Amino acid sequence: MGPPPSDSAALRPRPFRVTRARRELADVWTLELEASDGGGPVTFRPGQFTMVYVFGIGEVPLSISGDPAKPDVLVHTVRAVGAVTRAVCAAKKDDVLGVRGPYGAGWPVEAALGRDVVIMAGGLGLAPLRPFVRAVMAQRRAFGRVVLLIGARTPASLLFAREMARWRARFDLDVRVTVDAGDAAWKGDVGVITTLVPRATFDPGTTTAFVCGPEVMMRFAAADLVHRGVPPALVFLSMERNMKCAVGVCGHCQFGPAFVCRDGPVLSYARIEASLRIREV
Secondary structure, eight states, rough: SSSSSOOOOGEEEEEEEEEEEEEEEEEEEEEEEEEOOSOOOOOOOOEEEEEEEETTTEEEEEOSOTTOOOSSEEEEEEEOSSHHHHHTTTTOTOEEEEEEEEEEEOOOOOGGHHHHHHEEEEEEGHHHHHHHHHHHTTTGGGOOOOEEEEEESSSSOOOHHHHHHHHHHHHHHHEEEEEEETTTTTTTEEEOGGGGGSOOOOOGGEEEEEESSSSHHHHHHHHHHHHTTTOGEEEEOOOOOOOOOOOOOOOOTTTEEEEEHHHEEEHHHHHHHHTTTTTOO
């Protein structure tokens, strides 16, 4: 990453029109946006985020959940948890939102080329990983085994259920799903996502891992992957912090010596292992 942009115009949100709003879960929506200022699409790397502005309410960082091969459509999957995210989720077709970015370091696809790949997603953590999954599938022969481990609280809270079914139907992906609590119709695994790691088939010494979910889940998942033999420098986590400026100026997202907006959100476990162990960080 270079220094923060000096041109204030680079920090002004661009207008994007909502072209589709789709409800994923009870409190989760996916919005598709297109630029309405003639400035062209947002070209992004899997794992990057944008700052989305609801005029008159505020701005919030949101991971991009769309396909990097289709930059004309900017996709965000959002949980309504605060004033701004509730307003984003309430947006209708043809509403205009402000967007700036993309920002941050994405998933290092190049670090996985020719290697086995383990992707671990907990809850809404599947949204930032979805562009990476699509990028891997677009060049599937460039990777070894691809293992996708997905966890959720309940079957009803599994994200992208239809797309997940298509992934599970592929012969070149090993997709395993678990929930914390099943229901009468659930026939799959029950337990935390880390219970899937010992049963997954991959060569730890030639594996690159990508993890996103609640921070406590990532802490234990990364430790289990390293315990199995995956090098700590090749376990990548997507951190979530309260990002305000997105360019490493305001300091709101400082995580140990790193700024999540500028140095992350994707960071290697080797770099942040010590900080992850400190509850107050």
